Each structure stands twice: as structure tokens, then as C-alpha cells.
Amino acid sequence: MTDTDAEAPLDLPVDGTELATYIAAKLCHDFISPSGAIVSGLDLLDDPSAQDMRDDALALIAQSARKMVALVHFARVAFGAATTSERFTARELQALVVGVTEGGRATLDWRVAEGEFTKPQARALINLAYLTVGALPMGGNAVIETRVENGALHLSGQADGARARLKPEALTGLNGLRLSEGLAGQWIQPYWLWLTVTEGGGRLTTTVEDGRVVLAAVMPV
Structure with a gap:
């Protein structure tokens, strides 16, 4: 890849006003x-x-x-930049995820070492964690981990449970594709995660197996 290719704008299937409309509907x-x-x-x-x-x-x-209040605090970091913080600690991000997922059937196993994350990294991490927990509607264990290796930040969310799954709309979003059918509300947050990782110079992969869903992202440090 040449420097020109690396700096070329992404050819996004959904962006601008259309993207804002979907996010606004999700928040409402x-x-x-x-x-x-x-x-x-x-x-x-x-x-x-x-x-x-x-x-x-x-x-x-x-x-x-x-x-x-928990939803508002989560949304400020997960969907926007309406915060004066330029970096977030692992503990701050854990509190945001716990606030919007507690009371559900899944157990959150937060294995993120103490450290700081930039806004794009923080946005990717909490959206990935939220979607990992959401992949366990009937209960199970959601493990969230991070590590720095070879100059890159690795984010991982593994959902293990008897009914672990991702809806077709979510898979479409996680692959960075435009929604052609199904519910936009099930698509927009996965797409937003893909967009956050991709625009941050990283890549996102999804693995779906019997009783297991794995979301993995690699982003520059």
C-alpha cells in the first residue's frame, strides 16, 4: 500500500447525514x-x-x-465526542459498560488491564463489550480483554453461552455493509463499531460458532 492509498478517504456505504439519522434513532x-x-x-x-x-x-x-443516566454517560463516549476527556482509563470504561449491561442474564468478565485509551480506542472497546454481552440473550459469560502487541492494541470480546448468537443485521454491520433488509436498530451499533475501528486504521473480525461469538479488533497504539 502506498502513502497515497493509506491517506485516501474511505469509501463508506453509509456516512454523513444518513449515519447520523440511524444513530439518533438508536439513541431515541x-x-x-x-x-x-x-x-x-x-x-x-x-x-x-x-x-x-x-x-x-x-x-x-x-x-x-x-x-x-447510565445510558447517557455510555452514549457520550460510545457514539460521540461530547466530552473534554482525551483519554479514558480502563476503570472508567468498565463503569460505563457495567452501567448499561447490569441486570441482564449475561455475566461480564472484564479482563482489561489498567491503562489509558484514546477516544477512538475507548469508543471501540465499549461498543465491542456491549455487543459481546448482547450476544448472550439467554445468559452466559462475556469476557473482555485487551493487550498491546507489536505496536498494536488488540481488543477481544468472547461470548460463551448455550444461545450465543448474532442477528443477521448485526453481522451485516460488523462486516461494514449497508443494511438491505432487517431492523436498522440491530444493525447500526455493529456498523458503528466497524466504522470506528476502520477509520482508526484498524480491522475488525467476527467469529460465530455453536455457543460462542468472538469479536476481535486490532488498532494502532
């Missing part, structure tokens, strides 16, 4: 559930006939508000 979908639950809790508090459910309503509001 994620936010609507906890925000709706908060409103439901407030409605219960205002209902004179439901005062015996006041404690339940307060618990629902508190739980949903924490979930909403």
Missing part, C-alpha cells in the same frame, strides 16, 4: 424505555387511587433514572 430507542418508566412512576404518584403503590412508584422512578 434506548432512551424511551427508562424515560417512559419514569413517567409511569410519576403517574402512579399522582393517582389518588394508587397511593398504596407509592413505594413501588418511587423505586421505579429511581431505578429508571439511574438507567437513563
